[in-house]
Amino acid sequence: xxxxxxxxxxxxxxxxxxxxxxxxxxxxxxxxxxxxxxxxxxxxxxxxxxxxxxxxxxxxxxxxxxxxxxxxxxxxxxxxxxxxxxxxxxxxxxxxxxxxxxxxxxxxxxxxxxxxxxxxxxxxxxxxxxxxxxxxxxxxxxxxxxxxxxxxxxxxxxxxxxxxxxx
Amino acid sequence: xxxxxxxxxxxxxxxxxxxxxxxxxxxxxxxxxxxxxxxxxxxxxxxxxxxxxxxxxxxxxxxxxxxxxxxxxxxxxxxxxxxxxxxxxxxxxxxxxxxxxxxxxxxxxxxxxxxxxxxxxxxxxxxxxxxxxxxxxxxxxxxxxxxxxxxxxxxxxxxxxxxxxxx
Numbered sequence: 001x002x003x004x005x006x007x008x009x010x011x012x013x014x015x016x017x018x019x020x021x022x023x024x025x026x027x028x029x030x031x032x033x034x035x036x037x038x039x040x041x042x043x044x045x046x047x048x049x050x051x052x053x054x055x056x057x058x059x060x061x062x063x064x065x066x067x068x069x070x071x072x073x074x075x076x077x078x079x080x081x082x083x084x085x086x087x088x089x090x091x092x093x094x095x096x097x098x099x100x101x102x103x104x105x106x107x108x109x110x111x112x113x114x115x116x117x118x119x120x121x122x123x124x125x126x127x128x129x130x131x132x133x134x135x136x137x138x139x140x141x142x143x144x145x146x147x148x149x150x151x152x153x154x155x156x157x158x159x160x161x162x163x164x165x166x167x
Numbered sequence: 168x169x170x171x172x173x174x175x176x177x178x179x180x181x182x183x184x185x186x187x188x189x190x191x192x193x194x195x196x197x198x199x200x201x202x203x204x205x206x207x208x209x210x211x212x213x214x215x216x217x218x219x220x221x222x223x224x225x226x227x228x229x230x231x232x233x234x235x236x237x238x239x240x241x242x243x244x245x246x247x248x249x250x251x252x253x254x255x256x257x258x259x260x261x262x263x264x265x266x267x268x269x270x271x272x273x274x275x276x277x278x279x280x281x282x283x284x285x286x287x288x289x290x291x292x293x294x295x296x297x298x299x300x301x302x303x304x305x306x307x308x309x310x311x312x313x314x315x316x317x318x319x320x321x322x323x324x325x326x327x328x329x330x331x332x333x334x
Contacts, residue, residue: 014183016183016184017187020184020295020298024295024296026293028291054293054294085321086328086329088324114326114327114328120324122321125320125321125322125323126193126314127190128187128194132187135295135299136303139303139306147293154253154289154294155253156253157254158287159281159284160253161253
Protein backbone atom coordinates (compact mmCIF):
# COMPACT_ATOMS: atom_id res chain seq x y z
CA UNK A 1 0.00 0.00 0.00
CA UNK A 2 1.21 3.46 -0.91
CA UNK A 3 -0.83 6.16 0.75
CA UNK A 4 -0.44 9.92 0.72
CA UNK A 5 -1.24 12.46 3.43
CA UNK A 6 -1.76 16.07 2.41
CA UNK A 7 -1.39 18.35 5.43
CA UNK A 8 -3.42 21.42 6.30
CA UNK A 9 -5.80 21.92 3.38
CA UNK A 10 -7.18 25.49 3.42
CA UNK A 11 -10.34 26.75 1.74
CA UNK A 12 -10.42 28.31 -0.79
CA UNK A 13 -6.67 28.91 -1.06
CA UNK A 14 -5.53 25.30 -1.58
CA UNK A 15 -8.50 23.95 -3.55
CA UNK A 16 -6.72 23.53 -6.84
CA UNK A 17 -3.26 22.67 -5.54
CA UNK A 18 -4.67 19.95 -3.26
CA UNK A 19 -6.87 18.63 -6.08
CA UNK A 20 -3.77 18.38 -8.28
CA UNK A 21 -2.02 16.50 -5.44
CA UNK A 22 -4.92 14.03 -5.35
CA UNK A 23 -4.95 13.50 -9.12
CA UNK A 24 -1.18 13.10 -9.24
CA UNK A 25 -1.33 10.56 -6.39
CA UNK A 26 -3.89 8.56 -8.36
CA UNK A 27 -2.23 8.91 -11.79
CA UNK A 28 1.18 7.76 -10.53
CA UNK A 29 -0.14 4.72 -8.71
CA UNK A 30 -0.82 5.57 -5.05
CA UNK A 31 -3.76 3.74 -3.47
CA UNK A 32 -5.29 6.47 -1.35
CA UNK A 33 -4.94 10.08 -0.29
CA UNK A 34 -5.82 11.43 3.15
CA UNK A 35 -5.97 15.12 3.89
CA UNK A 36 -6.16 17.23 7.02
CA UNK A 37 -7.07 20.87 7.52
CA UNK A 38 -10.48 21.91 6.25
CA UNK A 39 -12.91 19.37 4.84
CA UNK A 40 -13.63 19.96 1.14
CA UNK A 41 -16.58 18.05 -0.28
CA UNK A 42 -16.10 19.58 -3.74
CA UNK A 43 -12.51 18.28 -3.98
CA UNK A 44 -13.63 14.84 -2.81
CA UNK A 45 -16.32 14.83 -5.51
CA UNK A 46 -13.78 15.73 -8.23
CA UNK A 47 -11.55 12.84 -7.15
CA UNK A 48 -14.45 10.35 -6.92
CA UNK A 49 -15.73 11.39 -10.34
CA UNK A 50 -12.25 10.95 -11.82
CA UNK A 51 -12.06 7.42 -10.41
CA UNK A 52 -15.55 6.62 -11.70
CA UNK A 53 -14.68 7.82 -15.20
CA UNK A 54 -11.05 6.81 -15.53
CA UNK A 55 -11.00 3.64 -13.42
CA UNK A 56 -9.08 2.08 -10.56
CA UNK A 57 -9.74 1.96 -6.85
CA UNK A 58 -8.15 5.19 -5.64
CA UNK A 59 -9.75 6.68 -2.52
CA UNK A 60 -9.83 9.99 -0.69
CA UNK A 61 -10.52 10.54 3.00
CA UNK A 62 -10.54 13.53 5.30
CA UNK A 63 -8.86 13.13 8.68
CA UNK A 64 -9.22 15.38 11.64
CA UNK A 65 -6.05 14.81 13.64
CA UNK A 66 -3.04 14.31 11.37
CA UNK A 67 -0.49 13.74 14.13
CA UNK A 68 -2.60 11.00 15.75
CA UNK A 69 -3.17 9.54 12.28
CA UNK A 70 0.58 9.46 11.55
CA UNK A 71 1.27 7.67 14.84
CA UNK A 72 -1.43 5.09 14.19
CA UNK A 73 -0.04 4.41 10.73
CA UNK A 74 3.39 3.83 12.23
CA UNK A 75 1.90 1.46 14.82
CA UNK A 76 0.31 -0.40 11.93
CA UNK A 77 3.69 -0.92 10.30
CA UNK A 78 3.71 1.88 7.74
CA UNK A 79 7.01 3.62 7.00
CA UNK A 80 6.52 7.35 6.81
CA UNK A 81 8.23 9.47 4.14
CA UNK A 82 7.94 13.23 4.46
CA UNK A 83 8.68 15.10 1.23
CA UNK A 84 10.43 18.37 2.04
CA UNK A 85 13.12 20.46 0.38
CA UNK A 86 15.02 20.29 3.68
CA UNK A 87 15.36 16.51 3.54
CA UNK A 88 17.91 14.08 2.18
CA UNK A 89 18.23 13.51 -1.56
CA UNK A 90 15.49 11.16 -2.84
CA UNK A 91 18.00 8.82 -4.46
CA UNK A 92 19.17 7.53 -1.06
CA UNK A 93 15.71 5.98 -0.78
CA UNK A 94 15.22 2.38 -1.89
CA UNK A 95 11.70 1.00 -1.94
CA UNK A 96 11.15 -2.30 -0.17
CA UNK A 97 8.11 -4.53 0.19
CA UNK A 98 6.57 -2.30 2.81
CA UNK A 99 3.59 -0.05 3.26
CA UNK A 100 4.40 3.62 2.88
CA UNK A 101 2.71 6.82 3.91
CA UNK A 102 4.03 9.80 1.94
CA UNK A 103 3.43 13.16 3.62
CA UNK A 104 3.27 16.46 1.72
CA UNK A 105 2.79 19.96 3.24
CA UNK A 106 0.93 22.28 3.81
CA UNK A 107 1.76 25.88 4.49
CA UNK A 108 3.80 25.60 7.69
CA UNK A 109 4.66 22.01 8.51
CA UNK A 110 5.08 21.39 12.23
CA UNK A 111 8.42 20.03 13.44
CA UNK A 112 6.59 16.91 14.65
CA UNK A 113 6.35 15.64 11.06
CA UNK A 114 10.09 16.05 10.57
CA UNK A 115 10.79 14.16 13.78
CA UNK A 116 8.22 11.38 13.52
CA UNK A 117 8.84 10.56 9.86
CA UNK A 118 11.11 7.63 9.03
CA UNK A 119 12.52 9.58 6.08
CA UNK A 120 12.65 13.27 5.23
CA UNK A 121 13.25 13.27 1.50
CA UNK A 122 13.85 16.13 -0.90
CA UNK A 123 13.28 16.27 -4.64
CA UNK A 124 15.99 18.80 -5.37
CA UNK A 125 17.26 21.45 -2.95
CA UNK A 126 15.17 24.22 -4.47
CA UNK A 127 11.76 25.57 -3.48
CA UNK A 128 9.10 24.38 -5.93
CA UNK A 129 5.85 22.53 -5.47
CA UNK A 130 4.32 19.72 -3.47
CA UNK A 131 2.52 18.66 -6.65
CA UNK A 132 5.81 18.43 -8.55
CA UNK A 133 7.61 16.73 -5.67
CA UNK A 134 4.89 14.11 -5.27
CA UNK A 135 4.76 13.46 -9.03
CA UNK A 136 8.51 12.96 -9.35
CA UNK A 137 8.77 10.85 -6.19
CA UNK A 138 5.93 8.51 -7.23
CA UNK A 139 7.39 8.34 -10.74
CA UNK A 140 10.73 7.41 -9.16
CA UNK A 141 9.04 4.65 -7.11
CA UNK A 142 7.74 3.21 -10.42
CA UNK A 143 4.53 1.79 -8.94
CA UNK A 144 2.17 -0.72 -10.44
CA UNK A 145 -0.87 1.04 -11.80
CA UNK A 146 -4.43 -0.14 -11.89
CA UNK A 147 -7.05 1.76 -13.84
CA UNK A 148 -9.43 -1.13 -14.47
CA UNK A 149 -13.13 -0.61 -15.03
CA UNK A 150 -12.66 2.77 -16.65
CA UNK A 151 -15.53 4.33 -18.56
CA UNK A 152 -13.24 6.68 -20.47
CA UNK A 153 -9.95 5.63 -21.97
CA UNK A 154 -7.52 8.23 -23.35
CA UNK A 155 -5.87 7.06 -26.54
CA UNK A 156 -2.40 7.99 -27.77
CA UNK A 157 -2.26 10.43 -30.65
CA UNK A 158 0.41 12.35 -32.52
CA UNK A 159 -1.65 15.52 -32.87
CA UNK A 160 -5.25 15.21 -31.70
CA UNK A 161 -7.56 14.34 -28.82
CA UNK A 162 -8.97 10.84 -28.85
CA UNK A 163 -11.10 9.18 -26.19
CA UNK A 164 -12.78 5.80 -26.11
CA UNK A 165 -15.99 5.93 -24.11
CA UNK A 166 -17.62 2.69 -22.92
CA UNK A 167 -21.40 2.67 -22.85
CA UNK B 168 17.88 26.39 -24.18
CA UNK B 169 14.86 24.80 -22.54
CA UNK B 170 11.96 27.20 -22.30
CA UNK B 171 8.41 26.68 -21.06
CA UNK B 172 5.19 28.30 -22.21
CA UNK B 173 2.22 28.28 -19.83
CA UNK B 174 -1.00 28.94 -21.78
CA UNK B 175 -3.95 31.04 -20.70
CA UNK B 176 -3.17 32.18 -17.16
CA UNK B 177 -6.38 33.34 -15.43
CA UNK B 178 -6.66 35.62 -12.41
CA UNK B 179 -7.24 34.74 -9.65
CA UNK B 180 -8.06 31.13 -10.50
CA UNK B 181 -4.63 30.01 -11.77
CA UNK B 182 -2.40 32.11 -9.50
CA UNK B 183 -1.02 29.29 -7.44
CA UNK B 184 -1.00 26.57 -10.08
CA UNK B 185 0.87 28.81 -12.53
CA UNK B 186 3.30 29.89 -9.80
CA UNK B 187 4.00 26.22 -9.06
CA UNK B 188 4.60 25.70 -12.81
CA UNK B 189 7.16 28.52 -12.77
CA UNK B 190 8.97 27.21 -9.68
CA UNK B 191 9.01 23.66 -11.04
CA UNK B 192 10.39 24.92 -14.38
CA UNK B 193 13.19 26.68 -12.50
CA UNK B 194 13.90 23.89 -9.98
CA UNK B 195 14.21 21.20 -12.67
CA UNK B 196 16.55 23.20 -14.89
CA UNK B 197 14.51 25.12 -17.51
CA UNK B 198 15.96 28.50 -18.50
CA UNK B 199 12.83 30.59 -18.81
CA UNK B 200 9.07 30.52 -18.55
CA UNK B 201 6.70 32.53 -20.75
CA UNK B 202 3.01 32.78 -20.00
CA UNK B 203 -0.04 34.01 -21.89
CA UNK B 204 -3.53 34.90 -20.69
CA UNK B 205 -3.70 37.58 -18.02
CA UNK B 206 -0.62 39.43 -16.86
CA UNK B 207 0.19 38.74 -13.21
CA UNK B 208 2.76 41.04 -11.63
CA UNK B 209 2.50 39.30 -8.27
CA UNK B 210 3.44 35.94 -9.79
CA UNK B 211 6.36 37.52 -11.63
CA UNK B 212 7.57 39.04 -8.36
CA UNK B 213 7.43 35.67 -6.58
CA UNK B 214 9.54 34.11 -9.32
CA UNK B 215 12.05 36.97 -9.42
CA UNK B 216 12.39 36.89 -5.63
CA UNK B 217 12.98 33.13 -5.72
CA UNK B 218 15.76 33.60 -8.29
CA UNK B 219 17.30 36.42 -6.24
CA UNK B 220 17.31 34.30 -3.08
CA UNK B 221 18.03 30.84 -4.42
CA UNK B 222 20.23 31.66 -7.41
CA UNK B 223 20.50 30.97 -11.11
CA UNK B 224 19.39 32.95 -14.15
CA UNK B 225 15.80 31.77 -14.58
CA UNK B 226 13.47 34.33 -16.17
CA UNK B 227 9.75 34.93 -16.53
CA UNK B 228 8.02 36.89 -19.30
CA UNK B 229 4.43 37.63 -20.21
CA UNK B 230 3.46 37.30 -23.86
CA UNK B 231 0.35 38.59 -25.48
CA UNK B 232 -0.11 36.37 -28.52
CA UNK B 233 0.85 32.77 -27.79
CA UNK B 234 0.17 31.40 -31.28
CA UNK B 235 2.35 34.05 -32.93
CA UNK B 236 5.00 33.39 -30.26
CA UNK B 237 4.95 29.65 -30.96
CA UNK B 238 5.41 30.25 -34.69
CA UNK B 239 8.30 32.64 -34.12
CA UNK B 240 10.01 30.11 -31.85
CA UNK B 241 9.69 27.48 -34.57
CA UNK B 242 11.15 29.88 -37.13
CA UNK B 243 14.05 30.41 -34.74
CA UNK B 244 14.77 26.68 -34.71
CA UNK B 245 13.06 25.64 -31.47
CA UNK B 246 11.39 22.25 -31.36
CA UNK B 247 8.01 22.47 -29.69
CA UNK B 248 6.81 19.86 -27.22
CA UNK B 249 3.23 20.10 -26.02
CA UNK B 250 2.53 18.16 -22.82
CA UNK B 251 -0.96 16.69 -22.96
CA UNK B 252 -2.58 13.52 -21.69
CA UNK B 253 -3.77 12.93 -25.28
CA UNK B 254 -0.24 12.72 -26.64
CA UNK B 255 2.26 9.95 -27.23
CA UNK B 256 4.06 8.31 -24.32
CA UNK B 257 6.96 10.48 -23.10
CA UNK B 258 9.47 7.66 -23.41
CA UNK B 259 9.37 7.84 -27.22
CA UNK B 260 11.07 11.22 -26.81
CA UNK B 261 14.85 11.42 -26.97
CA UNK B 262 16.48 14.74 -26.20
CA UNK B 263 19.00 16.01 -28.74
CA UNK B 264 21.25 19.07 -28.77
CA UNK B 265 18.40 21.36 -29.73
CA UNK B 266 16.44 24.22 -28.26
CA UNK B 267 13.08 23.18 -26.89
CA UNK B 268 9.90 25.02 -26.04
CA UNK B 269 7.67 22.97 -23.72
CA UNK B 270 4.02 23.99 -23.74
CA UNK B 271 1.62 23.33 -20.87
CA UNK B 272 -2.13 24.19 -20.75
CA UNK B 273 -4.29 26.07 -19.79
CA UNK B 274 -7.98 25.36 -19.35
CA UNK B 275 -9.03 24.62 -22.92
CA UNK B 276 -6.06 24.25 -25.23
CA UNK B 277 -6.82 25.24 -28.82
CA UNK B 278 -6.29 22.61 -31.54
CA UNK B 279 -3.63 24.85 -33.06
CA UNK B 280 -1.19 23.86 -30.32
CA UNK B 281 -1.75 20.17 -31.04
CA UNK B 282 -1.17 20.73 -34.75
CA UNK B 283 1.74 23.16 -34.63
CA UNK B 284 3.75 21.30 -31.98
CA UNK B 285 6.53 18.99 -33.11
CA UNK B 286 5.61 16.55 -30.35
CA UNK B 287 2.46 15.98 -28.32
CA UNK B 288 3.71 14.08 -25.31
CA UNK B 289 1.82 12.54 -22.42
CA UNK B 290 3.06 11.72 -18.93
CA UNK B 291 0.69 8.82 -18.34
CA UNK B 292 -2.74 8.41 -19.92
CA UNK B 293 -4.58 9.72 -16.88
CA UNK B 294 -5.86 13.19 -16.06
CA UNK B 295 -3.66 14.82 -13.46
CA UNK B 296 -1.77 18.10 -13.36
CA UNK B 297 0.30 20.37 -15.58
CA UNK B 298 2.57 20.93 -12.58
CA UNK B 299 3.12 17.19 -12.17
CA UNK B 300 3.53 16.61 -15.90
CA UNK B 301 6.09 19.40 -16.23
CA UNK B 302 8.04 18.19 -13.18
CA UNK B 303 8.25 14.59 -14.38
CA UNK B 304 9.09 15.57 -17.97
CA UNK B 305 11.90 17.93 -16.92
CA UNK B 306 13.15 15.32 -14.45
CA UNK B 307 13.13 12.80 -17.33
CA UNK B 308 15.16 15.23 -19.50
CA UNK B 309 17.78 15.30 -16.72
CA UNK B 310 18.89 18.88 -17.37
CA UNK B 311 21.98 20.63 -16.15
CA UNK B 312 21.12 22.90 -13.27
CA UNK B 313 22.58 26.24 -12.38
CA UNK B 314 21.75 27.92 -9.11
CA UNK B 315 24.88 29.99 -8.77
CA UNK B 316 24.96 33.22 -6.80
CA UNK B 317 22.34 32.09 -4.34
CA UNK B 318 21.82 34.00 -1.12
CA UNK B 319 20.09 31.10 0.57
CA UNK B 320 21.27 27.52 0.35
CA UNK B 321 19.09 24.69 1.62
CA UNK B 322 21.13 22.02 3.39
CA UNK B 323 20.37 18.32 3.57
CA UNK B 324 19.09 17.04 6.88
CA UNK B 325 17.69 13.81 8.28
CA UNK B 326 15.07 15.49 10.42
CA UNK B 327 15.28 19.26 10.56
CA UNK B 328 15.32 22.48 8.56
CA UNK B 329 18.73 23.94 7.82
CA UNK B 330 19.54 26.94 5.67
CA UNK B 331 22.82 28.66 4.97
CA UNK B 332 22.33 32.37 4.41
CA UNK B 333 25.07 34.43 2.79
CA UNK B 334 25.43 37.97 4.03
